[in-house]
Amino acid sequence: MEKDLSILRKKINEALIKTITRATTRAPVEIIRSLKKVEKEEESSLAVEQLKLMLENFEYGEKKVIPICQDTGVLNFFILLGDKFPIISDFRTIIENAVDKATELVPLRGNSVDPLTNQNPENNLGINVPPIYLSISENSSNLKITILAKGGGAENISKLFMLNPSNALEEFQEKIVKAIKEAGGMPCPPVILGIGIGGDASSCMKLAKEALIRPLNQRHSREDVARLEIDLIQKINDLNIGVMGLGGKVTCLDVHIEVAMRHPASFPVGLIVQCYSHRWASFEMNEEGEIIDET
Amino acid sequence: MKHELNLPVDDRDLINLKIGDVVYLNGILITARDQVHKRIVEYFKNKKDLPASFKNLKGSAIYHCGPIIKESNGTYQIISGGPTTSQRMDDFENDVVKILGIKLVIGKGGMKNLDTKGNKIAYLSFTGGCGAIIHKKIEKIIDVEWKDLGICEAVWILKVKDFGPLIVSQDASGNSLYK
Numbered sequence: 280m281e282k283d284l285s286i287l288r289k290k291i292n293e294a295l296i297k298t299i300t301r302a303t304t305r306a307p308v309e310i311i312r313s314l315k316k317v318e319k320e321e322e323s324s325l326a327v328e329q330l331k332l333m334l335e336n337f338e339y340g341e342k343k344v345i346p347i348c349q350d351t352g353v354l355n356f357f358i359l360l361g362d363k364f365p366i367i368s369d370f371r372t373i374i375e376n377a378v379d380k381a382t383e384l385v386p387l388r389g390n391s392v393d394p395l396t397n398q399n400p401e402n403n404l405g406i407n408v409p410p411i412y413l414s415i416s417e418n419s420s421n422l423k424i425t426i427l428a429k430g431g432g433a434e435n436i437s438k439l440f441m442l443n444p445s446n447a448l449e450e451f452q453e454k455i456v457k458a459i460k461e462a463g464g465m466p467c468p469p470v471i472l473g474i475g476i477g478g479d480a481s482s483c484m485k486l487a488k489e490a491l492i493r494p495l496n497q498r499h500s501r502e503d504v505a506r507l508e509i510d511l512i513q514k515i516n517d518l519n520i521g522v523m524g525l526g527g528k529v530t531c532l533d534v535h536i537e538v539a540m541r542h543p544a545s546f547p548v549g550l551i552v553q554c555y556s557h558r559w560a561s562f563e564m565n566e567e568g569e570i571i572d573e574t
Numbered sequence: 575m576k577h578e579l580n581l582p583v584d585d586r587d588l589i590n591l592k593i594g595d596v597v598y599l600n601g602i603l604i605t606a607r608d609q610v611h612k613r614i615v616e617y618f619k620n621k622k623d624l625p626a627s628f629k630n631l632k633g634s635a636i637y638h639c640g641p642i643i644k645e646s647n648g649t650y651q652i653i654s655g656g657p658t659t660s661q662r663m664d665d666f667e668n669d670v671v672k673i674l675g676i677k678l679v680i681g682k683g684g685m686k687n688l689d690t691k692g693n694k695i696a697y698l699s700f701t702g703g704c705g706a707i708i709h710k711k712i713e714k715i716i717d718v719e720w721k722d723l724g725i726c727e728a729v730w731i732l733k734v735k736d737f738g739p740l741i742v743s744q745d746a747s748g749n750s751l752y753k
């Protein structure tokens with residue numbers, strides 16, 4: 280039994296290294312499709328020229344298996360662990376080991392810096408990194424891990440708003456549009472926004488981050504939430520910030536909102552900004568360690 | 575308009591660069607980001623010597639970039655190296671370009687405090703996220719300084735070929751594409 284688990288651990292480790300490589304060296308198909316559509320619609324020649332370079336860069340990175348962006352980001356791990364999956368502990372160790380190996384193999388940039396001393400161990404490890412978000416799925420014997428490579432430029436635009444519930448629904452849209460307007464070209468537009476409404480200060484930020492993983496152009500299942508998403512996409516595109524802030528019709532590829540019940544006195548809204556190079560990948564394996572799905 | 579320029583450039587080259595123009599660069603430039611900018615200004619204020627290689631940068635370019643570098647047997651190879659957000663260097667850049675004699679600043683997103691007119695320099699935008707393609711544009715890594723700052727923050731002295739398309743977004747007449 281113990282021997283079987285060590286094989287399974289090895290399989291998780293290998294799947295993680297492969298998934299980190301995929302997440303950082305190629306853009307998801309839906310992003311490529313979306314940027315090609317923008318290239319056709321965009322009238323600004325500076326936007327079109329840059330979109331061409333972006334697409335060429337994606338192609339080149341994938342062909343050479345090198346990071347499409349030098350900022351390979353902070354690797355965020357979203358674990359969906361089936362309650363019947365044989366391994367339920369040690370995930371931090373397994374993940375740290377994979378991050379260490381992938382940093383050397385891909386290679387990734389060393390993006391973990393001590394906040395007080397500025398020391399960089401160059402292995403993407405250290406105090407409280409990488410961030411790991413664990414959810415349990417009931418009556419499942421599978422393990423799914425999604426990896427989001429989150430760059431610094433876009434992350435720096437992220438915000439938390441603690442609003443007054445009496446006028447929050449009107450105010451939150453203004454706040455978000457203002458944040459994107461002030462950011463201009465900094466987050467590498469056209470951007471994708473993850474927004475969490477409700478919950479508390481920390482849970483709305485987590486919702487906002489998880490919202491980024493939803494497939495592009497997929498609306499929230501609740502119609503009133505979906506309408507907010509469409510409204511915001513429109514308002515942000517009206518800003519005319521354009522590709523990399525040099526003007527144009529498209530500033531935003533998509534807005535994903537997730538909601539949670541709030542405290543009567545609080546109306547938290549979390550905003551996580553993602554660049555056009557929205558890099559993520561995932562795998563799902565069964566209890567035998569066989570890959571049953573890959574993105 | 576399209577320009578192909580060899581580094582170092584002079585004031586005449588700068589006069590011809592107008593916002594919206596596209597530039598391709600050949601020659602030697604350096605990467606510099608947050609910690610390097612801070613250190614250059616500190617060293618200058620404290621009259622501390624800068625690395626000797628910094629003396630040859632008159633008319634050259636600073637590239638806001640924290641690359642991925644592979645080191646094997648003492649040689650370095652650049653793996654990926656797109657631009658980083660320039661506004662983080664905003665408080666230091668006017669001093670840094672004066673200290674080093676820099677004529678072109680390359681990055682992404684533009685700079686709010688950069689005095690391109692007063693310094694007779696231009697700011698060129700390279701498309702963010704385009705790190706892999708740099709592989710084709712860097713002929714070689716000539717040297718590295720201040721490696722103690724870490725791979726990403728160090729000064730990489732690069733020989734570039736056909737480095738572009740770079741968009742002139744803030745020109746030496748003080749015009750800017752960023753509103």
